Amino acid sequence: MAHPSISRLAAFARLATSAPLATSGLPATAALLTATALLVAAALLGLGSTPAPAEVFVWVDESGVTHITDDPSGVPAHARTAEQGFGELWSSSIGDKPVSGPTLDASEARTQRLIRGAIDDLRRGETARASVSLDAVLRESPGEPVAHWYLALLDRQRGRYESARVHLEAFLAAAGDDLEPWRQSASRRLSALDDEARLADPNGARATGPWQGLSNANFRVHYGPELEQASPNYAQTVLRYLEEARSTVSARLGAVPDESMGVVFYGKAAYLEAHRHRFSFQTVGFFDGRIHVVSAAHPAGELRALLFHEYSHAVYREQTGGDRPYWLNEGLAEISERESLRRKGLTRSERRTLRVAIDTGKWIPLRRLAPSFSGLDDEGARAAYLESAAAAQWIAEQTDTAQRAKLLGMLGTGVDADQAFLAILGVDTDAVDGAVREAILAEFPSEAAIEVPHRESAKLREATQ
Numbered sequence: 001m002a003h004p005s006i007s008r009l010a011a012f013a014r015l016a017t018s019a020p021l022a023t024s025g026l027p028a029t030a031a032l033l034t035a036t037a038l039l040v041a042a043a044l045l046g047l048g049s050t051p052a053p054a055e056v057f058v059w060v061d062e063s064g065v066t067h068i069t070d071d072p073s074g075v076p077a078h079a080r081t082a083e084q085g086f087g088e089l090w091s092s093s094i095g096d097k098p099v100s101g102p103t104l105d106a107s108e109a110r111t112q113r114l115i116r117g118a119i120d121d122l123r124r125g126e127t128a129r130a131s132v133s134l135d136a137v138l139r140e141s142p143g144e145p146v147a148h149w150y151l152a153l154l155d156r157q158r159g160r161y162e163s164a165r166v167h168l169e170a171f172l173a174a175a176g177d178d179l180e181p182w183r184q185s186a187s188r189r190l191s192a193l194d195d196e197a198r199l200a201d202p203n204g205a206r207a208t209g210p211w212q213g214l215s216n217a218n219f220r221v222h223y224g225p226e227l228e229q230a231s232p233n234y235a236q237t238v239l240r241y242l243e244e245a246r247s248t249v250s251a252r253l254g255a256v257p258d259e260s261m262g263v264v265f266y267g268k269a270a271y272l273e274a275h276r277h278r279f280s281f282q283t284v285g286f287f288d289g290r291i292h293v294v295s296a297a298h299p300a301g302e303l304r305a306l307l308f309h310e311y312s313h314a315v316y317r318e319q320t321g322g323d324r325p326y327w328l329n330e331g332l333a334e335i336s337e338r339e340s341l342r343r344k345g346l347t348r349s350e351r352r353t354l355r356v357a358i359d360t361g362k363w364i365p366l367r368r369l370a371p372s373f374s375g376l377d378d379e380g381a382r383a384a385y386l387e388s389a390a391a392a393q394w395i396a397e398q399t400d401t402a403q404r405a406k407l408l409g410m411l412g413t414g415v416d417a418d419q420a421f422l423a424i425l426g427v428d429t430d431a432v433d434g435a436v437r438e439a440i441l442a443e444f445p446s447e448a449a450i451e452v453p454h455r456e457s458a459k460l461r462e463a464t465q
Ligand SMILES: [Zn+2]
Pocket: 013, 014, 015, 016, 309, 313, 330, 333
């Protein structure tokens, strides 16, 4: 069941329920910010037809999930009041520049357009596209603090701690006193990155002492002393994530485990030291009756998303007695992960990727993906995850919780998958495959519709593959 690392992004790993995790190519998250619930950003760019700056609020909820909205009523009161004035900060740094005129040269106009596009992309969950735009900004204006700020958040979220550090330091070097609250936040983030680097360093001094544990009715959590040292509230945080995963997955699959589930959390270096010998490729976790995962020192939205994914696998295994059809198992885990980010199904870029796969003969029949994903190359594995998520989303839209529970229950009694699909959905695997493809083709009816509109599209492909 092991599948190889399939992504240079390496944002998340995938836990096959009986086997190691392989990293997946789905960035799958908008959790750009870490830890504290803050209103951290606002007001960007009143260019184009709008004379006044349009405010964009970025805030992080208690679960570490980032939200981006231009609707202030969607921002909780505590977040709105937490950092009053951020909108003005952005206005003064960017947004009050004239829409046109002598002080806004072509390069500045392009910079502002790219940043505005990046914010729009972040709002839609198109993080790869946002990165490309922000990188383009820095090629023209290497000191642009806004771009450094958002790239630092994106890199942190992807586990690229060193690059996040570079961007935060560049932000601090470029940001003036008018950005003082952001400067303070950047300094706090830099110090948190020190903790992440320490936990990842195989040769570094690590906290010693006993492993810690905390249990409630549903979970038995164990975690290394280094995690306790970095985050005093570590156990409460991850227990909350797990409870949220349990309630989301229970609503989707109509089932919860009979017994409490063990979950073991490691700092990165500690995990590698303990488990590297098990696998021939890079992993961030595995399942052996308990879930074992690598954790950041300061857990946030990315760990929460990973737990939503892995918990779905664990319940699927308990209900069906295995992990097949593999595409259904993986697809359900994918859409649970996306739900942890308040996202429903695939992003438009991902659906477009599937349209291209259909056009170029790279679509892999779901029937081929039923036994496992093994034997796929990087590109194939990426397509397999996207197809699985699209198919699981399609099934979720055709069924209610009770029907999905019944479907898993039938699989658990050894009923053939096609028979189970026919009984619940009225169609077999091939018909599900056809329906998903039809929906993609209907959304992108022509070649023109699948072209990536940004002129940085070539770069985008690099970033997403
Ligand atoms: Zn998975």
